[in-house]
Amino acid sequence: MAYALQQIINGVTLGMIYGLIAVGYTMVYGIIGMINFAHGDIFMIGAFLSLMGLTVLSALGITSVPLALAITLILACGIAALYGWTVERIAYRPLRGSFRLAPLISAIGMSIVLQNFVQVSQGARDLNLMPLIPGGFKVMEQDGFVVQLSWMQVMISVTTLVMLAIFTWLVTKTSLGRSMRACEQDIKMATLLGIDTDRTISLTFVIGAALATVAGMMFLLYYGSINFYIGFSAGVKAFTAAVLGGIGSLPGAVLGGLAIGLIESLWSGYASVPYKDVAAFSVLAIVLIFMPSGLLGRADIEKV
Amino acid sequence: MSTQAPLLAVANLTMRFGGLTAVSALSFQARSGEITAVIGPNGAGKTTVFNCITGFYRPTSGGLTLTRPDGVQLALQSLPGHRIARTAKVARTFQNIRLFAGMTVLENLMVAQHNMMMPTVIGGLLAVFGLGSYRSKQRVAIDRARHWLNEIGLLNRADDPAGALPYGAQRRLEIARAMCTGPVLLCLDEPAAGLNPRESDELSDLLMRIRGDGCSLLLIEHDMGVVMRISDHVVVLDHGKKISDGTPTEVRNDPKVIAAYLGEGDEDEETPAGAEAAA
Incomplete structure (x- = not known):
């Protein structure tokens, strides 16, 4: 019981990170119908920017951890958003209106470019960060097994929920969100109503990149170690989460992320760690067989 | 009518798709404060004209000049899509919802x-x-x-x-x-399609109110009852060319219009009947 609870806590934390990245995938898919394979690498860049930010700030003598985290988060989000904007501008926008696979190939190329850029500029080895938020508290104790909830896990969950709340408000209540949803449903009609669709798409990438950066920072703080390759595995997991939740559905992305996180963590806890990815992807396969549009995805009903 | 520049001036508009000429050297004007109807048998090129006006198609040649009430003139054919609504203030609806x-x-x-x-x-x-x-x-x-x-x-x-x-x-x-x-110009593509008689009466009233509020209308419509009742000015197209242009009464009595509707064996059965009913 206690052991299961611990695995669930770990799984939820992991799932939150996946969910934040998955939102970026699902949002871009919803609006322009492509999978932005470079999104995982924006997450990785976000993690590197956070590491740089924290290092620079501590060198500047800012010792207050919350202050350093807040400054870093804002700066990293801003710079990574610029990356997201640039990727869309140079790799996807020129291909808009060409055949469907073209931007997909371009996305894979962009992913390789970003990975190699970081590998060359930052080196290929793991970079480490001292744990910034140590400690935690005991949730319960049973048969000598102590269930720990670390402050880090609390912070990750709270930050993620706050980001998702802001994001949900943005999409459902603001004019920008409405025009994003309009573009998602009928981009030509949105143009006719005077919505600058190119700008809306750019902003979608910017927002997605900012969320991925938050995830990158959480990943850095949680694991304390990053390299240029983390974007690939996290990206594939988050993409899986988006598909599992129903690609195009924002709550689905978060739900899918939590599901993948929990499956991974419970499987690691009870079965075998090396096979955790097999478990996650098997669940994806099974769900897609029985629910082809994912957990919360809308089935495409064509009126005839 | 007033002597000011027309709200929308279509001049020598030609639209070709490969070898097919959908609209050929079409010129007409939509004046400010009026309801202008574009009618014609199916396939006459009406929707193509709309698509050129609202930026869906780039015309092969010709010009579409919109004169806003503040006197600014805009060439619609060279505006990017979202500027049609934003700057030129032209809005449209589609045949399908x-x-x-x-x-x-x-x-x-x-x-x-x-x-x-x-x-x-x-x-x-x-x-x-x-x-x-x-x-x-x-x-x-x-x-x-x-x-x-x-x-x-x-x-x-x-x-x-x-x-x-x-x-x-x-x-x-x-x-x-x-x-x-x-908008200053609202383009409606068959707004009465699929409406029952009561609904199309309500639609006519709504369109009259919109005109009364100062917005001009450009209308594609097959329901001749609606067209004859509310239009100030009717342009008739057939095979991409203008065959008649005038007030509803003038157009209705134009032999070329009657020939276009009755002569070609078009599937628009209700149209001539509707035209007579409105007379």
Whole structure:
């Protein structure tokens, strides 16, 4: 019981990170119908920017951890958003209106470019960060097994929920969100109503990149170690989460992320760690067989 | 009529698709404050003209000049898509319904006012943080949406998904949404299609009210009852060419128009009957 609870806590934390990245995938898919394979690498860049930010700030003598985290988060989000904007501008926008696979190939190329850029500029080895938020508290104790909830896990969950709340408000209540949803449903009609669709798409990438950066920072703080390759595995997991939740559905992305996180963590806890990815992807396969549009995805009903 | 420049001047408009000439050297004018109807048998090129006006197609040749009430002249054929609504203030609806079905009725009307609420990225960013004039603009936008909901009789359905409305209500909502962009010219592609007689009467009244509010209309319509009743000016197309142009009475008595409708064995059975009924 206690052991299961611990695995669930770990799984939820992991799932939150996946969910934040998955939102970026699902949002871009919803609006322009492509999978932005470079999104995982924006997450990785976000993690590197956070590491740089924290290092620079501590060198500047800012010792207050919350202050350093807040400054870093804002700066990293801003710079990574610029990356997201640039990727869309140079790799996807020129291909808009060409055949469907073209931007997909371009996305894979962009992913390789970003990975190699970081590998060359930052080196290929793991970079480490001292744990910034140590400690935690005991949730319960049973048969000598102590269930720990670390402050880090609390912070990750709270930050993620706050980001998702802001994001949900943005999409459902603001004019920008409405025009994003309009573009998602009928981009030509949105143009006719005077919505600058190119700008809306750019902003979608910017927002997605900012969320991925938050995830990158959480990943850095949680694991304390990053390299240029983390974007690939996290990206594939988050993409899986988006598909599992129903690609195009924002709550689905978060739900899918939590599901993948929990499956991974419970499987690691009870079965075998090396096979955790097999478990996650098997669940994806099974769900897609029985629910082809994912957990919360809308089935495409064509009126005839 | 007044001597000022026409609201929309179509000059020598030609649109070719490969070897097919859909519209050939078409010229007509839509004057400010009038309802101009474009009629013609199926395949005459009416929708192609609309698609050129609203930026869906780039005309092969010819010009589309819009003169805004403030005197600014714009060449529609060279404006990017979203500028047609934003700068030229031309709005349109389609033959088939293109509402944002997953959004609520109110949201459909709010989307159309996006530009007035967030003209710039900076303004958009400020709005995210609740700064700037966003709040007051939002209030204005909601008021305008409410005004149009009232006009089309859907005030009590504001929070329902647009896709859940009955067909006739969706048609009216499309018109309301187009009006929320604040157009000077509203282009309607077969607004009465599929409406029952009572609904098309209501539609005629709505269109007359829109004209009364100062917005000019350009209308493609097969329902001759509607066309003859509300139009100030009718342009008849056949095979991509203009065959007649004048008041409803003039057009109805034009032998070329009668030939185009009756002579070609078109499947538009109700059209001549409707024309006579209106006479």
